[in-house]
Amino acid sequence: MPTHFSQSSNSLDSFAPRLLDWFETNGRHDLPWQQHQTDTPNPYVVWLSEVMLQQTQVTTVLPYFARFMDTFPTVQDLAEAEWDTVAEHWAGLGYYARARNLHKGAKQLVEIIDETGDFPQTLAGWEAISGVGPSTAGAIMAMGLHRYGVICDGNVKRVLTRWAAIDGDITKSATTKELWALAERLTPRESSGLFAQAMMDMGATLCTRSKPACLLCPLQDDCLAHAQGRETDYPVKAKKQPKPSKFSNALLIQSVDGDILWLQRPDNGIWGGLWSLPLQFVEKVDGKASGKMTDKKQVANDDKLLAVPSDVRSNEKIYEAEFTTAEQIIHEWLAKNELVTKSISNFLLDDAPIKHSLTHFHWYLTPRQLAIDATKIVELNGKLSAAEIEFKWLTAQQAEDSLGLPRAMGKIIEG
Structure with a gap:
């Protein structure tokens, strides 16, 4: 049974071209982990950056990424490193389970490379690595291997819930399924890596949590939240209980x-x-x-x-x-x-x-x-x-x- 989308077919079909045109002129093209300007992408670089960027802003990640790449230029270097060295490089970045999974994942990846001669080449292969979920795996496929991959991280969810006025609680599984279905519908089979980076940039630079820059947005003409003047009402999320x-x-x-x-x-x-x-x-x-x-x-x-x-x-x-x-x-x-x-x-x-x-x-x-x-x-x-x-x-x-x-x-x- 086909999924119903609130946007018209024309809007759905033109979403990616508009976004990619905007990204080519206005997107960020100088981040050290970006692979869209190379013919031989490095999935290690994308994997490392994606793990670091989970719940952390680009400006915070940049010096940590540079230090990691300087000390652990390859996945083999990271896998062979002592945990104390990895922890010392991560200290201050927070959400420390990411570092533990990163170190464990490096060892898993080296085993796969030793057996097959290369990094995992499938979505399922990457999802089997510690700490890698569907969105991170999709990002690695799209940006790190230049294959088809779909992302649906926090930035993407914010863009999509506003553009399509999706009013379900994003912490609920039904809304998650709806958002993934929409992300898959919008992601082009070709250039999905460019599309992924463009979506990330859109959420990070224009469609921000507060004070979104709607006048500069290439999607403003058919953004339903913008049409209603309710941009900051999305994404909908259950009110947090006070922390103990x-x-x-x-x-x-x-x-x-x-x-x-x-x-x-x-x-x-x-x-x-x-x-x-x-x-x-x-x-x-x-x-x-x-x-x-x-x-x-x-x-x-x-x-x-x-x-x-x-x-x-x-x-x-x-x-x-x-x-x-x-x-x-x-x-x-x-x-x-x-x-x-x-x-x-x-x-x-x-x-x-x-x-x-x-x-x-x-x-x-x-x-x-x-x-x-x-x-x-x-x-x-x-x-x-x-x-x-x-x-x-x-x-x-x-x-x-x-x-x-x-x-x-x-x-x-x-x-």
Whole structure:
């Protein structure tokens, strides 16, 4: 049964020619990962850039992409690299699961190249690579291999929902199917790579989230949202619930020489595979309880033994979910030795928690410090080593220079 589209056949047929004419004159043609001006496209470059560009703007990605290409010019270089090197190159870009999938995907791609002599040549082949979804796979096919491929990422969805006045919630599967059907109808069999880049440029430079430049748009004549004066009403998305808040202490456990204890986070979960200060869970509150910040601030700055509610240790589910294995060891070791973590300064503002917003919650991290002697360091090292925990003692500067640190850790040690 054919799919019904709100636009006329003439509008549907003329969409790609109008867009491609605009792109030729007004599009971006100097981005380092673009392959439309070469006869021998490099799918590695497109794959790398597409992963980096997921939920991240071009201006942010450019220096990271350049650094990656300088250090890992081929997929084999990336596959052979140590995870710590990859993480250090990614640090600060956010959404760290992308980096883990990128490293894993590089190893998968090298296996395929060793077996077949080339990168995957089909959509299904690329979708089998870690972290590659239908839109990324379509982009690689279209731009990285100069074959037919369809994209339907956030920029494309915004353009299409406005142009065709698609009023379904874009988080719903029915709307997703409708958008993919429209994207497939509009994408030309020839030059789908140029079309993909043109759609990305349209969403990034003209059909922006706020203040779209409709007067410059080659599609304005039959854009239904523009005709209704309702451009910013699209795409339709269910209203987000307020984010919950999570409160933790970030422990600067220091040697007399100024070295700080750093832990490598587990591969799964937040900041997987990156390096972090040990964290102490304090509490979670729902999105409506932001007023509790004052109470948490007082708790975090009170120089008591541990700033962890008494019910946390007894509630094993919470304890195990909020503390990594290494943090559980440190938490119990501090308690056993009656060691007290203290505020980092005598100034109230310096002790204020650092707010770090993640996809699903706001995280308030309060720096706390503790100096321990050589005997205690040996004892703690033994406990961590016995549990096969990856840890290092480095100064703040050494950690910044050599470890993959989440942006939140940079805020703490720089603040």
